[in-house]
Amino acid sequence: MAVGIQHISGRAVALERRxxxxxxxxxxxxxxxxxxxxxxPGLFGAWRNDPDFVLNRPGAAEAKVLVAGAxxxxxxxxxxxxxxxxxxxxxxxxxxxxxxxFRGNCISSGLVPVEADxxxxxxxxxxxxxxxDAQVVxxxxxxxxxxxxxxxxEPFTIADFAQWRLLEGLDDxxxxxxxxxxxxxxxxxxxxxxxSSAANEAASA
Amino acid sequence: MTGRLFDKVWDRHLVASPEGEPSLLYVDLHLxxxxxxxxxxxxxxxxxxKVRRPDLTVATMDHDVPTIGLDKPIADExxxxxxxxxxxxxxxxxxxxxxxxxxxxGIVHVIGPQLGLSQPGMTVVCGDSHTSTHGAFGALAFGxxxxxxxxxxxxxxxxxxxxxxxxxxxxxxLPPGAAAKDLVLTIIRALGTGGGVGSVIEYRGAAIRALSMxxxxxxxxxxxxxxxxxxxxxxxxxxxxxxxxxKHAPKGAAWERALADWRGLVxxxxxxxxxxxxxxxxxxxxxxxxxTNPAQSVSIDDTVPDPASFETEPQRQSAQRALxxxxxxxxTAIRDIAVDTVFIGSCTNGRLADLRExxxxxxGKKVHQGVRAMVVPGSARVKADAEAEGLxxxxxxxxxxxxxxxxxxxxxxxxxxxxxxERSASTSNRNFEGRQGPGGRTHLVSPAVAAATAVAGHFxxxxxx
Numbered sequence: 001m002a003v004g005i006q007h008i009s010g011r012a013v014a015l016e017r018r019x020x021x022x023x024x025x026x027x028x029x030x031x032x033x034x035x036x037x038x039x040x041p042g043l044f045g046a047w048r049n050d051p052d053f054v055l056n057r058p059g060a061a062e063a064k065v066l067v068a069g070a071x072x073x074x075x076x077x078x079x080x081x082x083x084x085x086x087x088x089x090x091x092x093x094x095x096x097x098x099x100x101x102f103r104g105n106c107i108s109s110g111l112v113p114v115e116a117d118x119x120x121x122x123x124x125x126x127x128x129x130x131x132x133d134a135q136v137v138x139x140x141x142x143x144x145x146x147x148x149x150x151x152x153x154e155p156f157t158i159a160d161f162a163q164w165r166l167l168e169g170l171d172d173x174x175x176x177x178x179x180x181x182x183x184x185x186x187x188x189x190x191x192x193x194x195x196s197s198a199a200n201e202a203a204s205a
Numbered sequence: 206m207t208g209r210l211f212d213k214v215w216d217r218h219l220v221a222s223p224e225g226e227p228s229l230l231y232v233d234l235h236l237x238x239x240x241x242x243x244x245x246x247x248x249x250x251x252x253x254x255k256v257r258r259p260d261l262t263v264a265t266m267d268h269d270v271p272t273i274g275l276d277k278p279i280a281d282e283x284x285x286x287x288x289x290x291x292x293x294x295x296x297x298x299x300x301x302x303x304x305x306x307x308x309x310x311g312i313v314h315v316i317g318p319q320l321g322l323s324q325p326g327m328t329v330v331c332g333d334s335h336t337s338t339h340g341a342f343g344a345l346a347f348g349x350x351x352x353x354x355x356x357x358x359x360x361x362x363x364x365x366x367x368x369x370x371x372x373x374x375x376x377x378x379l380p381p382g383a384a385a386k387d388l389v390l391t392i393i394r395a396l397g398t399g400g401g402v403g404s405v406i407e408y409r410g411a412a413i414r415a416l417s418m419x420x421x422x423x424x425x426x427x428x429x430x431x432x433x434x435x436x437x438x439x440x441x442x443x444x445x446x447x448x449x450x451x452k453h454a455p456k457g458a459a460w461e462r463a464l465a466d467w468r469g470l471v472x473x474x475x476x477x478x479x480x481x482x483x484x485x486x487x488x489x490x491x492x493x494x495x496x497t498n499p500a501q502s503v504s505i506d507d508t509v510p511d512p513a514s515f516e517t518e519p520q521r522q523s524a525q526r527a528l529x530x531x532x533x534x535x536x537t538a539i540r541d542i543a544v545d546t547v548f549i550g551s552c553t554n555g556r557l558a559d560l561r562e563x564x565x566x567x568x569g570k571k572v573h574q575g576v577r578a579m580v581v582p583g584s585a586r587v588k589a590d591a592e593a594e595g596l597x598x599x600x601x602x603x604x605x606x607x608x609x610x611x612x613x614x615x616x617x618x619x620x621x622x623x624x625x626x627e628r629s630a631s632t633s634n635r636n637f638e639g640r641q642g643p644g645g646r647t648h649l650v651s652p653a654v655a656a657a658t659a660v661a662g663h664f665x666x667x668x669x670x
Contacts, residue, residue: 017526018519019398019498023637028618032269032283034243034290046639069519071399074432074498075635076616077334078241079350100368100402100434101334101348108352159366161226172352173254176360179221179229183257183362186220186231193455193463194233195322197301198260 004169005110005140008091010064012136013054014128018069022102025073025081039084055088057132065114065136065145067094067124073102082109092138094145094156096121107162110169114138114145120154127152140166209472210439211370211405214345218328220362227364233327233344235357236313237264237300239291240618241332245355246294258361259299263322264291266305267312269618272581272608275306281620298358311584311610314338314552318422319586321451325440325467330357335552335634337428341421342448343440343470345405348429369479371404371433375412377486382666384562385420386554386632386651388412389427390492390502392484398500401433404480407472408438412486418447419558426553427634430499439471491666493539494636494649496527501636503539505654505666511535530638531646532626539664542648546629547578547659548641549605549652551615554632555583559652560591563632564599566656566667572604573662579606581613581621605659617642630658 030042047053054060066085072095073081082105085093092112106113116124127134127150137146140163146153158166165172176183208216221229235258242264249256256262269284279285288305295302303309309316314335317323323339329346330336332354339346349363357363373392406428408421416424421438428436438444445464448454455463490504501524503510512524512535528535533542549555549563560580572578580600582588588610591597597607614621615633617640623629625644632655633640636647650658657665 018523021498021635021637023616023635023640027639027643028616031240031618032281032287034247034287036244046643071402071432074398075334075429075637077332077348077350079244079332079352082350097399097402099399099432101350101429104353105350108350159227161366171252172364173252173356173359175226176229176356176362176364179223179362180360182221182229183231183360187258187361190231190233191463191466193459194327195324195453196260197263 005091005112005166007140008064008112008138009135011059011062011133012065012067012128013060013063014125015054015066015068016125019071019074020068021075022073022078022081023075026078026084030084031078031080036083037087039080040087043084043088059133061089064089064091065094065138066090067121067128070096070118072098074099077101079105079109082106082111086111094121094124107165108172110166112138112140112166113158114156115158116145116154116156123152123154209370209476209478210343210407210437210470211345213470214326214328214343215367217326218345227366229362230328230365232330232357232361232363233261234317234322234329235262236317236329236331236336237262237354238268238313238331238333239266239287240268241351242294242354243287243290245332245351245358248355249358254359256298256300256358261361262300262358264295264300265303265310265313265316266291268612268616270305270611271619272611272613272621275609284619308585308589311586312552312555312612314426315555315583315587318342318418319584321448321454324448324454325444326470330363334429335426337434337436338422338426338552340425340428340435340437341418342444343437343467345435345437347434368434369404371401371406371480372478373406373408373482373484375408375410375484375486377412378415379412379486379489382491382668383489384651384653385416385423387492388486388489389424390494390499390649391489393427393431393500394502395482395484396431396500398430398498399432401428401431404433406433406436408436409472413438414441417558418443419556422556423553427499430634440467491651491654493654493664495531495533495539496524497530497636497638499634499636499649501527502649505539505664507539509533509535509537509539541663543628543663544576544630544648544658545627546623547576547655548581548614548629548631548633549579549655550581550583550613551633552583553634554652555581555587557587557590559632560587560596563652563656564596566653566670567603567605567660568599570603570660570670572659576659576662578604578659579608579614581608582610584610614641616640630655630664
């Protein structure tokens with residue numbers, strides 16, 4: 001992720017399901033790719049075979065925000081799930097609760113995880129049911145998700161550091177390498193018996 | 206000081222705790238496989254960075270390797286290219302690779318413990334959610350995404366916000382016929398798919414202490430299915446006996462020093478947890494999932510539940526949707542459900558002890574007519590050891606296919622898949638829609654139940670066949 005994200009404004013897709021696992025978001029057959037791009041056709045691959053699926057509805061291709069039920073992104077650690085959502089055009093996902101690994105992957109790749117409470121997400125679903133074309137606005141700095149045409153604005157939760165990373169578009173490795181001296185010092189003090197592929201034979205010393 | 210096992214392992218890996226930022230944790234062991242690593246190596250190279258500790262990085266091929274015809278070129282071009290990429294990345298960066306065809310190749314979470322690489326008090330990460338398996342040794346082990354894989358390759362550290370600590374206390378004794386798999390499915394049913402989000406679980410109690418290392422690995426492996434990234438079990442004599450003499454375990458005086466350290470890796474008397482649940486082991490029965498997430502299971506003696514019987518509207522909707530996908534009627538006895546395929550293997554239940562349990566059931570019997578049954582050992586060594594004991598004969602004479610090691614039908618990346626509408630009894634870890642192939646219907650079970658089901662042609666306990 002190189003570019004910071006302040007504001008997201010656009011159409012939304014409402015996916016009223018809970019426990020959406022990463023096998024649904026991007027089926028395993030797509031994981032043979034060695035690139036970070038080209039996953040859009042595989043997004044919700046099996047569910048898109050149903051012509052009535054929300055991603056097949058008019059306007060979905062322009063959507064920037066996905067609104068979903070609780071425990072979104074559970075299951076496999078595949079970051080490909082985040083890449084597929086981004087490749088399709090989504091810049092934020094709203095859910096009452098994200099699976100831990102998926103949330104981390106979102107921050108890593110710059111997809112905004114908008115964790116709002118159940119009531120707020122229900123209100124978003126209701127507003128989108130009434131007006132599927134409504135614009136949804138995610139303000140990362142203010143930690144709000146809004147549908148201005150419905151007079152709706154709800155707070156969401158994101159850790160300070162994750163918010164800062166998204167706003168600034170920072171590279172985690174570069175941030176960590178500021179602590180390289182501490183890493184080297186730590187390494188010098190590690191227990192001698194810890195396994196290493198290089199020092200396997202020396203472990204008996 | 207009263208500390209929890211989790212705190213002790215966490216604290217000893219803190220490299221830095223910068224104000225207002227997540228902590229920087231040192232990674233003792235980074236396991237790598239072909240599917241979640243290519244983009245990480247590419248990122249590393251684009252930034253002109255090197256692998257900081259190739260000696261603490263170990264790679265294998267498991268997710269999309271074939272399990273038959275290893276003497277021939279890999280037919281799937283994409284898989285072949287991905288596998289070739291891993292080989293190239295490991296060669297360029299000096300990383301030990303247990304490649305397809307080598308004696309230590311296998312599922313990443315089977316080979317780590319097998320080689321003695323997974324030890325008490327360590328941090329273990331891998332671009333795979335079932336990394337929680339290694340917590341069975343009292344390690345802090347969890348799955349990471351590909352960007353984090355790149356971060357670990359470059360820095361040997363990870364940025365982490367400290368999760369909560371949850372205790373899952375399993376009192377009492379498992380009844381005969383109930384396996385570690387049945388226990389963990391029962392725990393997940395109690396926890397729900399998201400109940401562990403934000404927590405690291407420590408499994409405690411008499412029934413946990415009584416488990417073998419293989420059983421502990423099965424329990425820790427499926428921790429992620431309850432939403433927690435890591436599950437841990439304090440090391441004890443069972444752990445030490447398993448480790449002693451393994452290739453990467455400490456030896457001689459180093460073993461004694463390590464042992465003295467490991468004995469301190471327990472939760473102190475009086476330490477409190479942020480969350481706690483209790484499970485009565487004596488009530489655990491052989492479990493069978495009926496739905497499309499691992500929390501949706503019942504006892505084999507039960508019937509498919511009525512969606513209306515669930516407490517909340519989202520649960521009712523979820524159950525209804527699952528029954529439609531699974532083509533099941535509420536009220537059907539689990540034993541009346543016929544299967545097309547039986548799969549024994551995976552990082553959950555692909556170890557030698559699992560194969561022994563299954564072989565015990567099928568020995569001298571035949572797979573039911575029309576059922577496709579396969580055993581995929583978790584590693585090349587598990588396969589060789591099983592063959593040395595003659596387990597392969599038990600399986601093949603009964604009509605099972607005896608394959609080579611890999612993830613295989615657990616996630617269906619390598620061509621070992623269910624056809625649309627096919628129903629499986631599987632010893633793997635996920636019954637998500639299409640997990641074992643588009644349109645496939647997966648029921649999670651223990652190795653013994655899978656074996657009995659293969660013989661009966663419908664769900665069955667070992668006592669039924």
